Amino acid sequence: MTYFDCVVIGGGAAGLMCAAQAGLRGRSVTVLDHANKVGKKILMSGGGRCNFTNYYVEPSNYLSNNPHFCKSALSRYTQYDFLELVNRHGLAYHEKTLGQLFCDNKAKDILNILLAECDNAGVRIATECSIHKVKALPAETPTTNTPRYTLETSQGDIQCHSLVVASGGLSIPTMGATGFGYDLAKQFGLRITPRLASLVPFTFKGDLLATAQNLAGVALPVNIESQNQTFSEALLFTHKGISGPAVLQISNYWLPEQTITINFLPNADLAQQIATWQQEGHKAELKNLLSRILPKRFVTEWLTINSATKELADKTVAQLSNINIEQLVSHLQKWQCIPAGTEGYKTAEVTLGGVNTDDVSSKTFEAKKVPGLFFVGEVLDVTGWLGGFNFQWAWASGYCAAQFV
Known part of the structure; x- marks a missing residue:
C-alpha cells in the first residue's frame, strides 16, 4: 500500500496545475491517468498551438447553474498569474484576436511547462493507470497526513489524505474522455447537472x-x-x-x-x-x-x-x-x-454541465459534505466561451484547490 498526501485523478490542464501547486506546498502528490500520456487535449487544442488563456477573462464568459461560483477562483488566480508562469519559462506566445493567447510554436510548450513544474515539485505521474474502485476510509479526526481514501488501481492500491478529481468531461472520447468523474461524484452523493456537448459544430x-x-x-x-x-x-x-x-x-x-x-x-x-x-x-x-x-x-x-x-x-x-x-x-x-x-461529443471542445457547484466550495473546491474530495476543471458545471477561457478555468480551479489539499 502506497500513501500520498494528495492523489490527482486526471493528467489534463487542471490536474497537472493542481498537482504542481500542491507539490510546491510540500505535499506528496501523484497524478493518475488511464491514457498512455498526459495532456492530450492540451496538445491538440488551438490547432496544435494551444489557446492557453485570454487577456479579457470575466465571470460573464462562463456558464453555470450558479454563475457566481467561478468568481472567487478567477479573481485569485488570474490570466496574468498564468502569464507570469509562462514568462518565467520563456514561452513565446502571441495574441491572435479578441485577447486570445496562443503559443508561437507548439502546444507541447505549455505541457512541458506543466511537467517541469510537476517535476520541480516532486510530483509522481503514473500513466496507463486504471482506477477500479475508490473507498472512503472510516472517519477519524484527521491530521494533514491521515489516509482518508483508498484507491484500487491497475498499478496497486494507493491511499491518500486528499483526492482531487480532474478527469474532465465527455468531450472528444478518442482522447480518452469518460464519465468517470461524474460516476465518482454520484458515488459520494454529489449531484450532476444535465450535460451536453458544447463548443461544437x-x-x-x-x-x-x-x-x-x-x-x-x-x-x-x-x-x-x-x-x-x-x-x-x-x-x-x-x-x-x-x-x-x-x-x-x-x-x-x-x-x-x-x-x-x-x-x-x-x-x-x-x-x-x-x-x-x-x-x-x-x-x-x-x-x-x-x-x-x-x-x-x-x-x-x-x-x-x-x-x-x-x-x-x-x-x-x-x-x-x-x-x-x-x-x-x-x-x-x-x-x-x-x-x-x-456533431456531439466526438468533436465538442467541452462538456456543458457537470458536477453541481452547489455541492462544492467555491473557495477550496472541496465537496461540502465529503471531506478530502475535490473537483476541478471541466468535470464541474462551469463552461467557458471559446478563446482560452476554459484553460483559464483549469489553471484557476487547479491552483485554488491546491492550496487546500
Whole structure:
C-alpha cells in the first residue's frame, strides 16, 4: 500500500496545475491517468498551438447553474498569474484576436511547462493507470497526513489524505474522455447537472444540408444569435452543417429545437447598400453586386435556396421593389433556421454541465459534505466561451484547490 498526501485523478490542464501547486506546498502528490500520456487535449487544442488563456477573462464568459461560483477562483488566480508562469519559462506566445493567447510554436510548450513544474515539485505521474474502485476510509479526526481514501488501481492500491478529481468531461472520447468523474461524484452523493456537448459544430439535414455541402469550405464573418446571446465571429460551412468560432460560441447557449438567427453581413446595412447602388445607377446584376461584399460562391448558392430570392439573382438593383429588398434583407441579415443537432461529443471542445457547484466550495473546491474530495476543471458545471477561457478555468480551479489539499 502506497500513501500520498494528495492523489490527482486526471493528467489534463487542471490536474497537472493542481498537482504542481500542491507539490510546491510540500505535499506528496501523484497524478493518475488511464491514457498512455498526459495532456492530450492540451496538445491538440488551438490547432496544435494551444489557446492557453485570454487577456479579457470575466465571470460573464462562463456558464453555470450558479454563475457566481467561478468568481472567487478567477479573481485569485488570474490570466496574468498564468502569464507570469509562462514568462518565467520563456514561452513565446502571441495574441491572435479578441485577447486570445496562443503559443508561437507548439502546444507541447505549455505541457512541458506543466511537467517541469510537476517535476520541480516532486510530483509522481503514473500513466496507463486504471482506477477500479475508490473507498472512503472510516472517519477519524484527521491530521494533514491521515489516509482518508483508498484507491484500487491497475498499478496497486494507493491511499491518500486528499483526492482531487480532474478527469474532465465527455468531450472528444478518442482522447480518452469518460464519465468517470461524474460516476465518482454520484458515488459520494454529489449531484450532476444535465450535460451536453458544447463548443461544437451544428449539423443540418435535408435541403439545408445539401446547401451546406455545396458551400463546404466557405467562411465569412457573421453575427449569430440564440437565446438572446449574440456572437460576432467567423462561420464556416462544412459537409455536415456549419462550424467556425461563431457557431461554436453560440452552441454554448443553443438547445435542441431552438432557432438560430444569422446575419451574413454584420458590418453593413444591406437595404442602404442597395439604395446606394440604385442611386449610383449600377446596371450589374444583383448577384454580381452582392459578390463585391460577400464570397461569390456563397452568393450564387445562397440566393437559390429561397424561392423569393432565387428570381432576383439576375435582376439589376433598379428592378428591385421594396418588397424584394425586404426579402433580401431577411434572407441575408435575418436568416433563421433550426439545426438538426450538433456533431456531439466526438468533436465538442467541452462538456456543458457537470458536477453541481452547489455541492462544492467555491473557495477550496472541496465537496461540502465529503471531506478530502475535490473537483476541478471541466468535470464541474462551469463552461467557458471559446478563446482560452476554459484553460483559464483549469489553471484557476487547479491552483485554488491546491492550496487546500
